Amino acid sequence: MNIVVLPYLLVIICSLTSTFLAYLIVKERNLVVAILLLLGQGIFHSLLYYLLMAPDLFITYIPVSVGITPLLLFLLIKKTEWREYD
Amino acid sequence: MSELNLVFYGIGLGLIAIGSFFEVVGAIGVLKLPSFFLRLHALTVSCIGGSILPLLGVAILAIGLEEMGSQRLFITAICLISVFIILILAPSGSHSLARAAYNSNTAPKQPLEYDALSRGVNKD
Amino acid sequence: MIKRDVLVAFSLSLLVLSISLIIWLEGYIRIATPIISSLGESYLYYSYNPWYSNYTSFSLNVVSAIIWDYRGFDTFLETTVLMASIIAIYTLLRGFEEKVFLQPKGLSTITKTATKIVIPLIIAYALAIATHGQLTPGGGFQGGATLAVISSLIIAVYSLEFLYYMGYRSKRLVVIRGLCLIGLIIVAITPLLIGFILNTKSYIFQNMSKEDSFISMPSFLFDAPLAGSIFFYNVFELLIVFTGLTTALMLLSLRDVELKKAFEVREVYE
Numbered sequence: 156m157n158i159v160v161l162p163y164l165l166v167i168i169c170s171l172t173s174t175f176l177a178y179l180i181v182k183e184r185n186l187v188v189a190i191l192l193l194l195g196q197g198i199f200h201s202l203l204y205y206l207l208m209a210p211d212l213f214i215t216y217i218p219v220s221v222g223i224t225p226l227l228l229f230l231l232i233k234k235t236e237w238r239e240y241d
Numbered sequence: 242m243s244e245l246n247l248v249f250y251g252i253g254l255g256l257i258a259i260g261s262f263f264e265v266v267g268a269i270g271v272l273k274l275p276s277f278f279l280r281l282h283a284l285t286v287s288c289i290g291g292s293i294l295p296l297l298g299v300a301i302l303a304i305g306l307e308e309m310g311s312q313r314l315f316i317t318a319i320c321l322i323s324v325f326i327i328l329i330l331a332p333s334g335s336h337s338l339a340r341a342a343y344n345s346n347t348a349p350k351q352p353l354e355y356d357a358l359s360r361g362v363n364k365d
Numbered sequence: 366m367i368k369r370d371v372l373v374a375f376s377l378s379l380l381v382l383s384i385s386l387i388i389w390l391e392g393y394i395r396i397a398t399p400i401i402s403s404l405g406e407s408y409l410y411y412s413y414n415p416w417y418s419n420y421t422s423f424s425l426n427v428v429s430a431i432i433w434d435y436r437g438f439d440t441f442l443e444t445t446v447l448m449a450s451i452i453a454i455y456t457l458l459r460g461f462e463e464k465v466f467l468q469p470k471g472l473s474t475i476t477k478t479a480t481k482i483v484i485p486l487i488i489a490y491a492l493a494i495a496t497h498g499q500l501t502p503g504g505g506f507q508g509g510a511t512l513a514v515i516s517s518l519i520i521a522v523y524s525l526e527f528l529y530y531m532g533y534r535s536k537r538l539v540v541i542r543g544l545c546l547i548g549l550i551i552v553a554i555t556p557l558l559i560g561f562i563l564n565t566k567s568y569i570f571q572n573m574s575k576e577d578s579f580i581s582m583p584s585f586l587f588d589a590p591l592a593g594s595i596f597f598y599n600v601f602e603l604l605i606v607f608t609g610l611t612t613a614l615m616l617l618s619l620r621d622v623e624l625k626k627a628f629e630v631r632e633v634y635e
Binding site: 171172176179218222231 | 377
């Protein structure tokens with residue numbers, strides 16, 4: 156495989172996977188699972204930022220999406236409810 | 242490519258191959274094993290064997306690539322530091338997961354041989 | 366998670382792929398143009414250029430130069446917006462009190478030791494990002510967000526009580542944040558004051574000397590480019606973002622005992 160094509164292929168895979176995960180996050184009833192899926196989407200987004208040559212956004216997105224947002228959302232769930240009812 | 246570099250190259254590729262074997266074993270274990278704790282064990286196998294061994298392999302492989310100049314030493318150092326961090330964090334993470342699942346009784350412990358924690362040993 | 370959901374999500378991502386393929390094949394948008402616009406070219410040309418000392422900012426990182434030099438006032442207002450969000454949380458939880466029980470529980474000893482080993486590495490990385498903002502990608506916001514991971518780790522592993530034990534209080538953090546905001550303003554108006562004393566022309570948020578005013582911030586520390594005020598702005602921004610995010614985390618992880626009075630106050634208002 157030509158090595159120049161590889162970053163573009165990774166960009167396509169990452170963006171499609173993040174779209175896939177976004178739909179699942181919206182549909183998920185169990186909020187803990189939804190947060191875990193959101194964490195996975197954050198990892199794909201940060202990889203996208205790195206591949207599209209934005210290293211400063213990459214450096215911001217890693218701690219915010221992996222370190223801070225999950226803890227904030229888990230605290231929010233702990234205070235309210237962990238399940239979404241109809 | 243000199244003979245020493247060829248040896249480095251071979252060792253690195255071998256370590257990456259062993260790491261991919263561990264990754265496959267971990268994936269099969271996560272799908273097939275019956276209880277939560279056993280699946281956690283499979284996850285740790287794939288995390289330690291599947292990420293530390295390939296990183297070490299890349300570190301050794303990068304030493305052998307002499308045409309890259311001094312850049313290869315940066316790659317080696319980055320790989321070794323990540324090995325150190327993963328070696329500390331991955332086992333402690335799975336330890337805290339297992340401990341939380343045990344203490345809150347949410348996961349069934351059924352395929353059980355011996356339970357030292359239930360007899361009051363190390364009740365911290 | 367039902368099988369139908371997974372199928373719908375998969376088809377959705379295929380739809381995105383087909384739309385992007387159509388856009389690419391029809392040539393509506395050229396993806397990743399090799400041509401840079403003339404404005405971007407001028408930023409790239411002047412951001413570190415000692416031969417044009419009236420236009421340059423001595424910053425090797427172009428993003429940092431644009432954020433803190435060419436559009437410094439904008440970024441300053443963004444920082445004050447972050448402050449406003451913290452004040453909103455305060456008004457929501459009006460009347461809470463922080464009680465110190467001095468019995469930090471937390472997770473087991475193994476996890477605590479692993480966290481203890483990792484925390485100095487995170488601190489070193491965050492400080493490196495923030496203070497090298499003019500040399501490498503990164504800057505104040507990035508460093509502050511990385512440093513705030515420490516407080517989130519401490520809350521998750523050591524419990525909130527340990528943060529109190531270390532001397533963190535949300536009111537103190539807000540005071541530090543306000544002081545850093547004042548520090549930003551002081552750095553911004555320093556050239557103005559010097560110009561007022563020396564009776565020459567000068568501007569707010571001035572970094573290097575311009576055509577009609579010779580006042581400039583220090584551009585080099587020994588032989589490393591300091592980029593004048595960009596370095597100071599980055600350090601203050603690091604502290605502002607760290608204290609802001611830590612305050613939000615602490616306020617959201619308050620216990621029920623501490624929030625009891627806040628709920629009573631809310632009932633009175635309702």
